[in-house]
Amino acid sequence: MSDKPVEGIRIYGDPVLRKKSRKVDTLDAKVRELVDKMIIVLKKAKGIGLSAPQIGENLKIFVLEEKFLTGIEGVKVFINPSITEKTGKYLDEEGCLSFPDIIASIERAQSVKVKATDLDGNNFEMVVSDLYARAIQHENDHLEGVLIVDYLSPLRKTLLSRKLRKLAQGVCNES
Numbered sequence: 001m002s003d004k005p006v007e008g009i010r011i012y013g014d015p016v017l018r019k020k021s022r023k024v025d026t027l028d029a030k031v032r033e034l035v036d037k038m039i040i041v042l043k044k045a046k047g048i049g050l051s052a053p054q055i056g057e058n059l060k061i062f063v064l065e066e067k068f069l070t071g072i073e074g075v076k077v078f079i080n081p082s083i084t085e086k087t088g089k090y091l092d093e094e095g096c097l098s099f100p101d102i103i104a105s106i107e108r109a110q111s112v113k114v115k116a117t118d119l120d121g122n123n124f125e126m127v128v129s130d131l132y133a134r135a136i137q138h139e140n141d142h143l144e145g146v147l148i149v150d151y152l153s154p155l156r157k158t159l160l161s162r163k164l165r166k167l168a169q170g171v172c173n174e175s
C-alpha cells in the first residue's frame with residue numbers, strides 16, 4: 001500500500017463507499033468504459049483488486065489483478081458476483097486502496113466458490129483459496145458497502161481513530 005491515494009480512487013469518508021451497489025442489467029458501452037477505467041486505475045495503484053464504488057460507481061463489478069494471485073498476467077473481471085460457498089477460516093492482514101496506509105487483521109473464509117459474469121456476458125464459476133479467496137471476499141464486501149474498518153476490534157479502531165479521522169477529513173476538504 002502506498003501512502004498517497006491514487007488519483008480517481010475514492011477514500012474512506014466518501015459516502016459512495018457505504019452505499020449498496022446495484023446489479024448490472026446490460027453489458028453496454030457505459031459498463032465497458034467503466035471496467036476499462038477500473039483496470040487502468042487498478043494498474044496505476046498496483047493493487048490486487050478494485051471495486052466499482054471505489055471509483056465512484058455503485059455497480060456490482062470488481063476486477064482482480066491475477067498476476068498477484070496466480071502469477072498469470074491478466075485482469076479478471078467479475079460482474080454481478082455472488083459468493084455461493086465459503087469453507088474454512090484464516091486470519092491475515094489486509095489493506096485497501098480506499099484506506100491508504102492502514103492494515104487490518106481480518107478473518108476470512110479460506111476457500112470460496114464464486115459465480116459471476118465476464119465482459120463477454122458469459123457466466124462462470126470458480127473455487128479459489130487463500131489470497132485469491134480473500135481478495136474476492138474483500139471486493140465483494142465493497143459492493144455491499146462493507147469496509148475493512150468494520151472488522152477492526154474496538155481497541156484497534158480506537159488506536160486508528162486519528163488516522164481514520166484524517167482520511168475522512170481529507171475527503172471533506174477536497175470537496
Ligand SMILES: [Zn+2]
Binds near residue numbers: 095096097098138
Ligand atoms: Zn478495498
